[in-house]
Amino acid sequence: xxxxxxxxxxxxxxxxxxxxxxxxxxxxxxxxxxxxxxxxxxxxxxxxxxxxxxxxxxxxxxxxxxxxxxxxxxxxxxxxxxxxxxxxxxxxxxxxxxxxxxxxxxxxxxxxxxxxxxxxxxxxxxxxxxxxxxxxxxxxxxxxxxxxxxxxxxxxxxxxxxxxxxxxxxxxxxxxxxxxxxxxxxxxxxxxxxxxxxxxxxxxxxxxxxxxxxxxxxxxxxxxxxxxxxxxxxxxxxxxxxxxxxxxxxxxxxxxxxxxxxxxxxxxxxxxxxxxxxxxxxx
Amino acid sequence: xxxxxxxxxxxxxxxxxxxxxxxxxxxxxxxxxxxxxxxxxxxxxxxxxxxxxxxxxxxxxxxxxxxxxxxxxxxxxxxxxxxxxxxxxxxxxxxxxxxxxxxxxxxxxxxxxxxxxxxxxxxxxxxxxxxxxxxxxxxxxxxxxxxxxxxxxxxxxxxxxxxxxxxxxxxxxxxxxxxxxxxxxxxxxxxxxxxxxxxxxxxxxxxxxxxxxxxxxxxxxxxxxxxxxxxxxxxxxxxxxxxxxxxxxxxxxxxxxxxxxxxxxxxxxxxxxxxxxxxxxxxxxxxxxxxxxxxxxxxxxxxxxxxxx
Numbered sequence: 277x278x279x280x281x282x283x284x285x286x287x288x289x290x291x292x293x294x295x296x297x298x299x300x301x302x303x304x305x306x307x308x309x310x311x312x313x314x315x316x317x318x319x320x321x322x323x324x325x326x327x328x329x330x331x332x333x334x335x336x337x338x339x340x341x342x343x344x345x346x347x348x349x350x351x352x353x354x355x356x357x358x359x360x361x362x363x364x365x366x367x368x369x370x371x372x373x374x375x376x377x378x379x380x381x382x383x384x385x386x387x388x389x390x391x392x393x394x395x396x397x398x399x400x401x402x403x404x405x406x407x408x409x410x411x412x413x414x415x416x417x418x419x420x421x422x423x424x425x426x427x428x429x430x431x432x433x434x435x436x437x438x439x440x441x442x443x444x445x446x447x448x449x450x451x452x453x454x455x456x457x458x459x460x461x462x463x464x465x466x467x468x469x470x471x472x473x474x475x476x477x478x479x480x481x482x483x484x485x486x487x488x489x490x491x492x493x494x495x496x497x498x499x500x501x502x503x504x505x506x507x508x509x510x511x512x513x514x515x516x517x518x519x520x521x522x523x524x525x526x527x528x529x530x531x532x533x534x535x536x537x538x539x540x541x542x543x544x545x546x547x548x549x550x551x552x553x554x555x556x557x558x559x
Numbered sequence: 560x561x562x563x564x565x566x567x568x569x570x571x572x573x574x575x576x577x578x579x580x581x582x583x584x585x586x587x588x589x590x591x592x593x594x595x596x597x598x599x600x601x602x603x604x605x606x607x608x609x610x611x612x613x614x615x616x617x618x619x620x621x622x623x624x625x626x627x628x629x630x631x632x633x634x635x636x637x638x639x640x641x642x643x644x645x646x647x648x649x650x651x652x653x654x655x656x657x658x659x660x661x662x663x664x665x666x667x668x669x670x671x672x673x674x675x676x677x678x679x680x681x682x683x684x685x686x687x688x689x690x691x692x693x694x695x696x697x698x699x700x701x702x703x704x705x706x707x708x709x710x711x712x713x714x715x716x717x718x719x720x721x722x723x724x725x726x727x728x729x730x731x732x733x734x735x736x737x738x739x740x741x742x743x744x745x746x747x748x749x750x751x752x753x754x755x756x757x758x759x760x761x762x763x764x765x766x767x768x769x770x771x772x773x774x775x776x777x778x779x780x781x782x783x784x785x786x787x788x789x790x791x792x793x794x795x796x797x798x799x800x801x802x803x804x805x806x807x808x809x810x811x812x813x814x815x816x817x818x819x820x821x822x823x824x825x826x827x828x829x830x831x832x833x834x835x836x837x838x839x840x841x842x843x844x845x846x847x848x849x850x851x852x853x854x855x856x857x858x859x860x861x862x863x864x865x866x867x868x
Contacts, residue, residue, distance in 0.1 A: 344663045382563040392726035425565020430658040437656045461648035464603030472611030500752010514604035518597045
């Protein structure tokens with residue numbers, strides 16, 4: 277592997293799929309890290325992964341607006357959207373079932389509220405008439421509307437987050453004029469949350485291994501101490517990080533290695549999404 | 560509870576964005592003015608910490624579990640406006656990167672969890688510290704603050720769901736309030752435990768940073784809360800029509816039954832003034848003024864008593 281020092285990207289085969297990561301070449305050493313689980317999907321190489329994060333973000337928001345604004349999604353519209361997302365997933369070489377399953381995280385919350393709908397529609401009465409009787413249709417339609425819209429919108433963001441590495445997504449948001457304070461917050465969030473999670477996990481393992489007989493209640497009582505310990509560590513880490521940033525010439529702006537290019541594919545995506553969104557919202 | 564897309568109707572989505580965007584703009588302005596780059600980096604690391612702490616979950620009942628949310632904690636550690644930004648950033652990342660909470664519902668989630676929770680939490684904590692500025696007082700204050708913030712956030716989420724016509728008011732308020740009163744205990748234990756631990760280990764981190772609110776601030780924020788509540792009630796006053804519209808459009812019902820002919824604010828009309836909207840706004844303003852005066856009087860009395868003792 278030839279390589280000048282510094283960070284750059286190149287493709288490589290891994291686990292029977294082509295990936296592309298930011299690589300760091302220091303002398304002859306070739307280092308890179310593979311993300312775990314879902315994050316791994318964002319480093320696949322596909323036409324959709326190559327699109328500009330700005331157009332993907334805008335397309336996702338437009339699609340979600342259309343789904344939210346439309347009256348209850350009709351079976352035809354639902355099928356159209358599912359087929360469209362499945363096509364995007366296929367072009368992106370993403371496992372469709374994983375995406376569909378991941379979008380299901382919204383169903384418990386949406387389902388709870390959807391369960392109210394049939395009852396609500398009968399004027400709040402719990403009589404059978406409201407659930408299965410003459411007036412039931414509207415209530416069940418309303419429940420379906422809540423569930424289907426929540427799932428489809430979640431699917432849209434899942435496709436976005438599966439085809440765009442987080443640094444590129446943040447870079448796109450920056451280019452879309454999201455205030456710089458939020459860009460800083462997002463960057464640090466995505467950078468440090470896994471570290472703190474790992475620390476929290478090791479604190480819990482330490483607690484479990486030193487108090488194997490302690491009941492769950494006792495353990496929850498100690499959560500505050502774990503959190504406090506983590507807070508003190510995070511505070512110190514924050515100060516260290518800032519000192520390190522200053523020593524590297526931090527001037528209040530976060531530099532980025534991500535370059536954005538708005539190409540023909542992006543125009544195609546936006547045109548397709550505009551047509552789909554119009555069809556869903558207006559018909 | 561993260562509200563997903565598709566649950567809130569258009570008028571609620573529009574209203575929540577109209578309310579959240581100015582609040583966020585103010586938060587950005589406040590943080591930019593007050594914070595040095597170093598504090599900003601620290602605040603951002605704290606955002607990652609709050610997100611990581613949401614791993615702490617506690618089963619509530621029968622398979623469901625609640626997790627730590629951290630609105631009150633962020634406000635106690637950083638002050639309310641930075642907390643607004645921190646929790647907003649967490650919600651944004653959850654919505655866009657994890658499909659947890661909707662994109663159009665982001666403003667509603669921001670209102671509940673990034674504005675109501677930190678401000679209510681900070682307000683309660685400040686009150687507790689005013690009553691007793693000891694380690695015990697601050698710990699107890701943190702517990703009550705986190706619990707109250709959790710319940711308040713859930714109730715405001717319930718109000719938004721109700722305003723959208725997705726659920727009847729009392730059941731949704733009751734269900735959300737009941738479960739979050741239980742989840743709030745976990746939230747309170749984590750928050751209070753953290754505050755107690757940090758007070759024992761590094762008291763400078765808690766005492767130095769979180770400036771608690773002045774009496775004027777307490778009164779002002781209560782006024783703002785009352786204003787928000789009035790606005791929300793006014794929003795609710797327009798009878799939810801989402802489901803009926805659905806029913807009418809699909810012609811599923813031969814005759815659309817009015818869902819809530821009597822909303823709680825339906826009686827809030829002022830004699831002699833015609834026009835529901837105008838009366839609603841006036842009712843809100845009158846309520847606000849009365850609440851503000853009562854708060855101010857109470858605080859004055861409280862301060863005078865403190866001055867005497």
